[in-house]
Amino acid sequence: MPPKVVIPSTGGGNATRRVRTDKIYSIISNRIKGNEEQYLVWWKSESKTPPLSWHSITELVRCLEIVQDYITVREKTIRDAATLGKKRKSPDTAHDHEPRASPFDHLRIDNRWTPSSSRSQSVSSRSTTPASGSNGMIDVYNGVIESDADGLVFARSASGSSVAMIDVQALPTEEMFRTARTSKIEQANVLIRAEYVRRLRKVKGKKIHLVNVYDYTTPSLRFQYIDDYILRDGVYRADPATQMGCQKCSPHMGRSIGCEYTKKCDCLEYAAVDESRLTTDQIEDYNYALASGGSTMGFPKKFPYYCEGTKRQRAGTLVPFYLDSRNPIYECNDNCRCGLFCRNKNVQFGRQVEVEIFKTPNNRGWGLRCKEALHMGQFIDTYRGEVITDEEATRREEAGGMMKASYLYQLDKHAETEGLTKEEMYVVDGEFMGGPTKFMNHSCQPNCRQYTVSYNKHDHKVYDLAFFAIRDIPADEELTFDYLDKEEEDAEEDAPKGAVPCLCGAAKCRKWLWQ
Ligand SMILES: C[S@@+](CC[C@H](N)C(=O)[O-])C[C@H]1O[C@@H](n2cnc3c(N)ncnc32)[C@H](O)[C@@H]1O
Numbered sequence: 268m269p270p271k272v273v274i275p276s277t278g279g280g281n282a283t284r285r286v287r288t289d290k291i292y293s294i295i296s297n298r299i300k301g302n303e304e305q306y307l308v309w310w311k312s313e314s315k316t317p318p319l320s321w322h323s324i325t326e327l328v329r330c331l332e333i334v335q336d337y338i339t340v341r342e343k344t345i346r347d348a349a350t351l352g353k354k355r356k357s358p359d360t361a362h363d364h365e366p367r368a369s370p371f372d373h374l375r376i377d378n379r380w381t382p383s384s385s386r387s388q389s390v391s392s393r394s395t396t397p398a399s400g401s402n403g404m405i406d407v408y409n410g411v412i413e414s415d416a417d418g419l420v421f422a423r424s425a426s427g428s429s430v431a432m433i434d435v436q437a438l439p440t441e442e443m444f445r446t447a448r449t450s451k452i453e454q455a456n457v458l459i460r461a462e463y464v465r466r467l468r469k470v471k472g473k474k475i476h477l478v479n480v481y482d483y484t485t486p487s488l489r490f491q492y493i494d495d496y497i498l499r500d501g502v503y504r505a506d507p508a509t510q511m512g513c514q515k516c517s518p519h520m521g522r523s524i525g526c527e528y529t530k531k532c533d534c535l536e537y538a539a540v541d542e543s544r545l546t547t548d549q550i551e552d553y554n555y556a557l558a559s560g561g562s563t564m565g566f567p568k569k570f571p572y573y574c575e576g577t578k579r580q581r582a583g584t585l586v587p588f589y590l591d592s593r594n595p596i597y598e599c600n601d602n603c604r605c606g607l608f609c610r611n612k613n614v615q616f617g618r619q620v621e622v623e624i625f626k627t628p629n630n631r632g633w634g635l636r637c638k639e640a641l642h643m644g645q646f647i648d649t650y651r652g653e654v655i656t657d658e659e660a661t662r663r664e665e666a667g668g669m670m671k672a673s674y675l676y677q678l679d680k681h682a683e684t685e686g687l688t689k690e691e692m693y694v695v696d697g698e699f700m701g702g703p704t705k706f707m708n709h710s711c712q713p714n715c716r717q718y719t720v721s722y723n724k725h726d727h728k729v730y731d732l733a734f735f736a737i738r739d740i741p742a743d744e745e746l747t748f749d750y751l752d753k754e755e756e757d758a759e760e761d762a763p764k765g766a767v768p769c770l771c772g773a774a775k776c777r778k779w780l781w782q
Pocket residue numbers: 361362630631632633634670673674705706707708709710768769770771780
């Protein structure tokens with residue numbers, strides 16, 4: 268006799284029972300019972316014959332990540348089965364993500380949905396060696412999954428040779444597959460969407476909306492919204508003592524308030540010099556400073572943002588010099604003397620516009636847009652994520668392939684000036700933790716660009732990546748940026764190795780996401 272299967276109970280009546288995420292190994296099937304969507308839970312267990320039980324979707328509201336994982340694989344399997352045999356790949360595959368290693372791996376399911384062709388050996392005579400239980404018996408179910416009086420489902424022990432034996436490793440059965448494929452998953456999709464929206468409401472700053480008029484999918488619940496970087500092992504910011512802030516400035520100096528009087532502002536020491544404002548006397552000193560690598564403190568600097576006195580809608584937007592150049596933006600910080608209302612503080616206050624995550628119509632997954640019109644130079648949001656070492660980034664990239672590349676941003680702005688090696692530079696990984704800018708897609712003719720923003724001129728390794736509009740953008744136009752951010756290049760006719768076809772639709776599309 269195989270070992271008796273024990274169904275864990277969370278106690279209480281069915282109505283109040285909630286399955287706990289940390290107890291589940293995976294979900295392996297679904298069905299409709301009465302009017303109820305039910306999912307077959309594979310419990311975590313040391314045993315080779317882990318307990319299984321059917322649960323209504325309402326009992327699974329605390330494990331919707333796992334339900335979503337299951338649904339994602341189920342949908343992909345159904346799609347793949349439908350396209351099986353077709354020579355051409357479905358355009359959908361451009362955005363299909365294989366499960367990748369994530370910080371949530373301890374929660375990740377070993378989803379057992381595979382195309383049905385590989386399922387034909389679901390009876391116990393599978394060619395692989397059957398697993399043995401602790402008592403040396405072969406671990407099999409007899410193929411009978413039954414409900415008890417509480418609606419919990421269990422596998423009945425083998426009873427007689429006439430009952431087909433099922434290898435537990437081969438569950439779900441063919442019959443379960445057939446049922447699962449045709450059973451509705453609407454209630455689960457509604458709850459998953461509601462949970463995602465609930466989490467969006469908790470994100471700091473202006474509202475983030477979610478819109479999908481194409482299908483029932485929701486972005487992954489495994490993504491965690493954060494409003495600052497999370498520094499992982501081996502990553503350090505510069506000593507806070509180096510973040511002195513400007514000491515000679517005051518809230519009421521210069522033309523307006525704060526640091527527009529750029530000659531004095533320490534924070535702007537490394538900002539680009541405004542050569543048009545140099546006096547004849549200064550030009551020689553400036554050239555000398557340039558040649559010797561000396562400080563340019565005391566020379567007039569390019570101030571990053573439009574200040575008062577400009578058109579109202581322009582105030583606070585990035586000036587053309589910074590928009591067009593790759594110069595870093597140095598903002599003032601909390602230690603500065605210029606005060607809270609300094610015009611050189613902008614990105615640090617976070618997103619000031621409502622954004623909308625929406626499902627794109629042409630197989631680019633989710634995208635981001637803004638509910639209101641944006642002005643050229645307007646700040647949108649920063650890119651957040653885990654900051655990891657180069658070594659860790661390589662490890663994650665190797666595990667994740669080319670798709671992973673689109674979530675990794677190397678903090679290499681100061682590499683050349685500071686002589687940083689590749690190994691010394693940090694990388695931001697926004698795949699599993701970050702903000703809504705994670706959803707910004709690539710375009711070869713984008714309307715946004717990513718800029719370096721620093722609050723500590725002495726920290727060359729950790730700084731913000733901030734998105735600004737590079738032209739006026741009407742409300743509801745998708746926000747995009749160039750993942751390569753290179754000067755214009757010719758489109759390559761042949762696919763480079765590992766290239767992903769670009770679907771941006773721009774007239775000057777380079778055809779591939781990575782080259
Ligand atoms: C940083 S993510 C952007 C958000 C993504 N659309 C999503 O749903 O999570 C980058 C991924 O989006 C897709 N993508 C972005 N821009 C694309 C484009 N122009 N053409 C095709 N796929 C694109 C690719 O799958 C890429 O790996």
